[in-house]
Amino acid sequence: MVRGRKIEIVSFLLLQIVVAATAANVTYDHRALVIDGKRKILISGSIHYPRSTPEMWPDLIQKSKDGGLDVIETYVFWNGHEPHKNKYNFEGRYDLVKFVKLVAKAGLYVHLRIGPYACAEWNYGGFPVWLHFIPGIKFRTDNEPFKAEMQRFTAKIVDLMKQERLYASQGGPIILSQVENEYGNVDSSYGAAGKIYMKWSASMALSLDTGVPWNMCQQGDAPDPIINTCNGFYCDQFTPNSNNKPKMWTENWSGWFLGFGDPTPYRPVEDLAFAVAIFYQRSGTFQNYYMYHGGTNFERTSGGPLISTSYDYDAPIDEYGLVRQPKWGHLRDLHKAIKLCEDALLATDPTVTSLGSNLVASEYKTSSGSCAAFLANIGTESDATVTFNGNSYHLPAWSISILPDCKNVAFNTAKINAATESTTFARQALKPNADSSEELGSKWSYIKEPIGISKADAFVKPGLLEQINTTADESDYLWYSLRMDIKGDETFLDEGSKAVLHVQSIGQVVYAFINGKLAGSGNGKQKISLDIPINLVTGKNTIDLLSVTVGLANYGAFFDLIGAGITGPVTLKSAKSGSSIDLSSQQWTYQVGLKGEDTDLGSGDSSEWVSKSPLPTMQPLIWYKTTFDAPSGNSVSSVKSGWYHVPRSWIKPSGNTLVLLEEMGGDPTKISFATKQTGSSLCLTVSQSHPAPVDSWASDLKILNRTSPVLSLKCPVSTHVITSINFASFGTPTGTCGSFSHGRCNGPRSLSIVRKACVGSRSCKVEVSTRVFGDPCRSLAKSLAVEASCS
DSSP states (O other), rough: HHHHHHHHHHHHHHHHHHHHHHHHOEEESSSSSSETTTTEEEEEEEHHHHHHHSTTTTHHHHHHHHTOEEEEEOOHHHHHSSTTTTTTTOOOGGGGGHHHHHHHTTOOOEEEEEEOOOOOGGGGGGGOOOGSTTOOTTTSSOEEEEHHHHHHHHHHHHHHHTTTTTGGGGTTSSSEEEEEEEEGTTTGGGGGHHHHHHHHHHHHHHHHHHHHHHEETTTTTOOOTTEEEEEEETTTOOOOOOTOOOOEEEEEEESSOBBBTSOOOOOOHHHHHHHHHEEEHOOOOEEEEEEEEEEEOTTBOOBBBBBSBOOTOOOOOOOSSSOOOTTHHHHHHHHHHHHTTHHHHHSOEEEEEEEEETEEEEEOOTTTEEEEEEEEOOOOOOOOEETTTEEEEEEEETTTEETTTTSSEETTTTTOOOOOEEEEEEEEEEOOTTTTOOOTTTTEEEEOOOOOOOOOTOOOSSSOOOOOHTTTTSSSEEEEEEEEEETTTOOOOTTEEEEEEEEESSEEEEEETTEEEEEEEEEEEEOOOEEEEEOOSSEEEEEEEEEEOOOOOOTTTGGGGGOOOOOEEEEEETTTTTEEOOOOTSSEEEEESSSHHHHGGGGSSTTOOOOOSSSSOOOSSSEEEEOOOOOOOSSSEEEEETTHHHHHHOOOSEEEEEEEEHHHHHOOGOOOEEEEEEEEEEEEEEESSSOGGGBOOOTTTTTOOOOOOOEEOOSSSOOOOEEEEEEEEEOBBOOOTTTTTTOOOOOOTHHHHHHHHHTTSSSSEEOHHHHHOOOTTTTTTOOOEEEEEEO
C-alpha cells in the first residue's frame, strides 16, 4: 500500500511538471495579446460546434489551420447545454470539451465566448426559455435573479474548462474568454441599471480566475482590465478605450445570415480581404472571421424570427464543410502575407504617409532592419499608380498591396491567385431498401394530423394568449380554437353568406381552418394581418387557428419580451351587412403542440402509419414517412426541397427512415436527396500585374522567384487529375468561369502551352509572361484566363 502510494505521488508530480512546462502566460499590451512574453499577430475564425457534427469537427479544424488560422472562436450555447434547469447536456454536438480538445490537438488556440448571451441568430439568443419564468427576473440588467443564474452558468462552464485543464494557464488552448455580447449596442435602453449590470458582469468574470484575459465586444466603456473589441464589416477605424489595450476585431462578417425567402447573402472576397488588410495596416493584431464555417441550424435552434436552417454565411468553408473557392484560397494567401510582416508589425508603430487622394502608405520599420509596408487605395472608383520609396506600384481601386520587405509586393487584395472551384448537387436515386429497384418516394406512408383540438391536456381560457408564455417553447405549435353557433334567424349572417375573418398575430406563421378546411394562411417577422373570406353554416362552426413560431427573437433590447402568437384582434365581419363581431375575448380552447409530437411520429415507430393508395397530397397537416439506403460515395448529403443539410454521419448504409410534416400541402414524392460534390471545373484569371504567388517568399523575406506572376491549378480531389483544358487565352480574355471568350488580343499558342503544362497532372503552374506565351499585343496589358476539367 505504501509503495503504491509513492507511485501515485511520483506520477502526480510528473504530471504537475509536464503541465507547468506547457502552461502559457497570456497577457496583453497596447499592441497585441502577449503569449509567454511574445506579442502575437493572431488570425481567428468562428466555428460553432453545435452547427456541425462531431464527425465533421476534425476536418473543419484542419481546413481552418490549412487556411492560415491561429485561433478558433466559438460561442457557448446556454439553452443547448441546460435545456431544463440543472439538467445539463454536454454530449454529441454539444460536447464542448471534445471540440476544444480537437482544436488543441490541431495546434490552434481557442477564444471561448461564454456570454452567456450569444445572439448568433440562435433561438432566444442562446438563453434557455425557462429563465423567462423565474419570478421577478429581468434579462441583462441589474436584476438579482438574472445575475444569479448568469453567474451560475458562467461559473459552470469555467469550472468545466478548468477541470479539463483547457485554459492556456493550465497548458490548454483557451487564450481568451468573452463575457456578455454586444451589450453596448443596447445598454442605453436599460438606463443606469444597464451600466451597473455591465460592470458587474466584468467583475464577475474576473472573479472566476481563468488565468487568461477577458473581452467584451461592442462595449466602449468596458472596465479595465477587460479588453473592448469591435464587431462589424470594417473595424480599421476602431480604437480601444485604453492606450494599454490592443486593437482587436472579434467579428468580421464574412457574409450574412439567411432569412427564409431572402436572397442568398454574398460578400466578395476582394472586399473581405481589403477589410482584413486595412485592419492590420492600421495597427490591428487580432482579427476573427464571423463565420469561417457557419454550418446548419439543426433541430429548433434557428433564431428569429424566420431565420433559415442554413447558417452558411458565405463563409470560407461552406455549410457542408467544403472549402469555398476562391474565398478560402485568397484569404489563405492574405494570411501568409500578413505573417511575413509579423516581426515588423509587432515591433513598432507605423509611419503613415499620404501618397495622394485616398492613397495611404503605412510603413513599419524597426531599428534592427525589419520593414513591412501596406499601400492602400481606399478609393472605390479609380485605379492608381503610386510612388513609394522610389518605386512605382499599381493599386486597383479599393485594394491594398502588402510589401513584407517594403519593396516587393507579396499580395494585393483585389488580385486573386486562387482558382474558382465549381460545386454541384447531384441527385441520388435512393432505394427504399437494398433489394429494391424502386426509388425514394415510391413507398410512402402517412398519418393525418388532426385539425384543431385533439389532446386531453387542452384547456379553455378567455381571451387570446401570448404564445411563448403558453408553450414555454416546448413546441413551435399552438392551437387557438373557437366554436360558434349560427342560428337560422341570425341577423348577422344568413346561411351560406360570406364573412371575412380578420386575424392579427405578432408572428411568425398562422394557418386558419374553418370547419376543418384550410381557409388561409400568412407569415411575418413581427406582424401578420390576415383578412380571409370564409363561409359559415347554420348550426355549429369551428374556427381553428394554428400559430407557429419559426425561431424566437435573439437580438435587441428586451428581445425576450417580444413575444409571439395571435394576440388579436380576431374579428368576424359580415360581407352582407358590414357589421362585425370581436371574437378576441371569447372563451378559446388551447392546445400546446401537435398530437404527432406527443406520439413521437418523428421516430417513425408508430403503428398508426397508413400505407394504402392513393397517397394523399396537396393537403395540410400530414405526416409522411419513407425509408431509403445511403447515397453512394462520401460526399455530403442534402434533402432537395429547400436544401436541408443531412450530415453523412447521420445516415446508415441501409434502413434509414425519413419523416416529414407537411404544414400547408405538398407532394412528398417530389422530394429527393442530393449529394454536394466538389465539381470538375477549375477557373482562374491572372494578369501580368498580379504579384508572384505568396508561397514564392522564403521565411527570411527573400523572394525565391522574382520574375513573373504564376497561374496555379490543382484538382481539389486527391485522386483526380486535370483531364482537359476547355479554355485558355493569354491576351485580353473576357467573361467569367463558364463563359470565357477571346478578346481582341489572344496568344495563338495559349491553349497548347497550358495543355502541355497541365493535362495529366493533379496540379500545374504556368508562368504568366511574354517569355512563355510571346507578345500578341505589345501595347496592351495582358492576362491569362484558363478553364480546366478534373476527373
